[in-house]
Amino acid sequence: MRHPIEPEWLLRLARGTAGQGAGRGQQRTANLRRATSDAYYALFHAIALAVAAATLPNASAAEQHACSRYVSHTAVKKVSEWVSGASPPLHVQTVVNRLRASPSLVAVAAAVTRLQEQREAADYDHSADFTRLGTLAHVRQAEQAVAAIRANGTDDDFRALYGLITLQTTTRGG
Amino acid sequence: MKQEDQSRFAEEIREWLASRTFGSLSPVAVELRRDANSDEEEAWFFDVVLPNPDPAEETWPIDDIIALDLGVRDEALRRGLTWPWYVSFTPETEEEFADEDALEAPPAAS
Numbered sequence: 001m002r003h004p005i006e007p008e009w010l011l012r013l014a015r016g017t018a019g020q021g022a023g024r025g026q027q028r029t030a031n032l033r034r035a036t037s038d039a040y041y042a043l044f045h046a047i048a049l050a051v052a053a054a055t056l057p058n059a060s061a062a063e064q065h066a067c068s069r070y071v072s073h074t075a076v077k078k079v080s081e082w083v084s085g086a087s088p089p090l091h092v093q094t095v096v097n098r099l100r101a102s103p104s105l106v107a108v109a110a111a112v113t114r115l116q117e118q119r120e121a122a123d124y125d126h127s128a129d130f131t132r133l134g135t136l137a138h139v140r141q142a143e144q145a146v147a148a149i150r151a152n153g154t155d156d157d158f159r160a161l162y163g164l165i166t167l168q169t170t171t172r173g174g
Numbered sequence: 175m176k177q178e179d180q181s182r183f184a185e186e187i188r189e190w191l192a193s194r195t196f197g198s199l200s201p202v203a204v205e206l207r208r209d210a211n212s213d214e215e216e217a218w219f220f221d222v223v224l225p226n227p228d229p230a231e232e233t234w235p236i237d238d239i240i241a242l243d244l245g246v247r248d249e250a251l252r253r254g255l256t257w258p259w260y261v262s263f264t265p266e267t268e269e270e271f272a273d274e275d276a277l278e279a280p281p282a283a284s
Contacts, residue, residue, distance in 0.1 A: 084257070085259070114261070118262075144236050144240070
């Protein structure tokens with residue numbers, strides 16, 4: 001029996017680890033770091049699955065799950081950075097400028113750039129500080145971004161975003 | 175673009191951010207620092223201090239956080255600040271939170 005990665009389950013885990021609804025008192029630093037990392041991975045997997053579905057729309061769910069493994073963190077990060085303000089390559093400038101005008105898509109890209117940077121700090125930077133308020137903001141931002149991805153599966157701008165990520169993605173091996 | 179121009183743009187955005195309201199969010203202070211990001215690129219970090227949210231809400235309104243993000247992006251693009259830049263949030267006061275990490279030693283390694 002297959003048990004695919006479900007972004008919503010990672011978000012549920014992040015909420016619990018961050019101490020949502022636990023009342024006063026700060027969570028342990030290790031918990032806040034894990035919650036930030038889980039929130040990022042929930043968003044990353046939601047995007048990877050959406051990219052696979054947009055690239056191979058007639059494939060089965062199992063085939064899309066398999067192909068989503070080729071969607072790299074670097075590809076998702078790079079395209080999100082273009083939307084967030086980094087200079088894109090010349091021949092994608094027009095489409096990136098169009099995507100920058102889509103508020104819901106821009107919010108997803110902003111969530112990726114923030115959570116990716118915070119996830120790196122959570123997993124590797126011993127000097128980084130995490131607060132429960134800030135961590136719950138990360139989790140809520142990931143929740144909102146995943147919801148936007150779910151709600152905009154056939155939206156032209158979101159499909160263009162996934163197309164740009166596909167252009168940045170290569171298969172390995174073979 | 176000259177580095178001094180970039181520093182001036184970043185400082186202008188810091189001042190702009192500190193003077194604005196985004197929905198219910200009015201920054202108490204904004205600190206600007208130049209540091210390496212996770213790719214070891216030099217980056218601008220805007221550390222925004224925010225009033226503590228309503229305890230019942232547990233964090234700041236996410237729509238207002240997103241509005242702040244978009245505002246900073248638009249200002250950075252308008253002024254010509256070169257990527258990368260990041261915005262992070264710190265609560266104004268943390269006194270109501272006790273750090274459990276300080277209350278007990280980590281478990282001994284087996």
